[in-house]
Amino acid sequence: MTSPAKTRILDAAEALFANKGYEATSIVDIADAVGIRGPAIYKHYACKAEVYDAVVDRLFAPMKDFMTARNPLAQDQSSELLEKLVKHHIDHPNISRIIQQATLTSGEHLDKLVDDWYRPFFTGILEQTGAMTSVIMAFHSMLLGYITLAPLHGKIFALNPLDAKHIAQQLTLQSELAGLLATGNG
Numbered sequence: 615m616t617s618p619a620k621t622r623i624l625d626a627a628e629a630l631f632a633n634k635g636y637e638a639t640s641i642v643d644i645a646d647a648v649g650i651r652g653p654a655i656y657k658h659y660a661c662k663a664e665v666y667d668a669v670v671d672r673l674f675a676p677m678k679d680f681m682t683a684r685n686p687l688a689q690d691q692s693s694e695l696l697e698k699l700v701k702h703h704i705d706h707p708n709i710s711r712i713i714q715q716a717t718l719t720s721g722e723h724l725d726k727l728v729d730d731w732y733r734p735f736f737t738g739i740l741e742q743t744g745a746m747t748s749v750i751m752a753f754h755s756m757l758l759g760y761i762t763l764a765p766l767h768g769k770i771f772a773l774n775p776l777d778a779k780h781i782a783q784q785l786t787l788q789s790e791l792a793g794l795l796a797t798g799n800g
Contacts, residue, residue: 620658620668622648628669632711636666636723666723673709674731676702681738693789700785703761704776710761753788760784 616624626647630639641662645652659665680698703709716724736750764775773780 616672617658623655623658623665624669624672627665628673628708628712631666631669631715632708635715635719636662637719641665667726670712670727670731673706673712674727677735678731681735693792696788696792697785700757700781700788703757704781707761707764707776710758713758714762753792756788 623644627639627644630643630647634643639662640652641655642652644662644665645655648655655665659668677699680695680702713727716727736754739745739750740747760775767773767775775784
């Protein structure tokens with residue numbers, strides 16, 4: 615269990631890494647957002663990279679849990695997995711933003727995401743579903759794009775893309791697409 619102080623640090627760091635990226639975020643920025651002095655963070659974390667790793671691990675661990683629960687990719691459970699993944703991303707929109715920041719800077723933080731989380735996750739999906747890599751990439755891009763572009767689409771269409779109604783529509787769309795692909799009609 616994470617202490618309240620660590621939780622506040624991780625919450626602040628998550629928001630900053632998502633909005634500014636790793637390189638543009640300093641320990642002082644994180645401390646300021648928490649309302650403490652910079653050196654106080656070192657009581658909990660050895661360095662900024664350790665804070666980043668803890669943020670990423672906290673965001674991605676539930677997705678790993680979804681994959682290891684029973685057989686989530688069995689035909690009768692794949693829509694349940696898809697729904698859990700979409701809802702987890704929507705409930706934690708900083709996942710998409712942190713991925714976007716890491717992708718744009720394309721450095722060691724992208725390598726961590728790939729090596730520690732994405733490669734094992736997608737390898738499991740590919741092995742268990744037999745889906746084409748391009749299909750997995752398309753679904754992933756659709757999900758991340760939907761979330762990161764929600765503010766833009768909200769302004770264009772004068773609605774909240776992340777409200778329950780629109781999330782339900784997004785889930786239906788992704789489930790229907792997955793069904794078409796599974797039956798070979800796509």
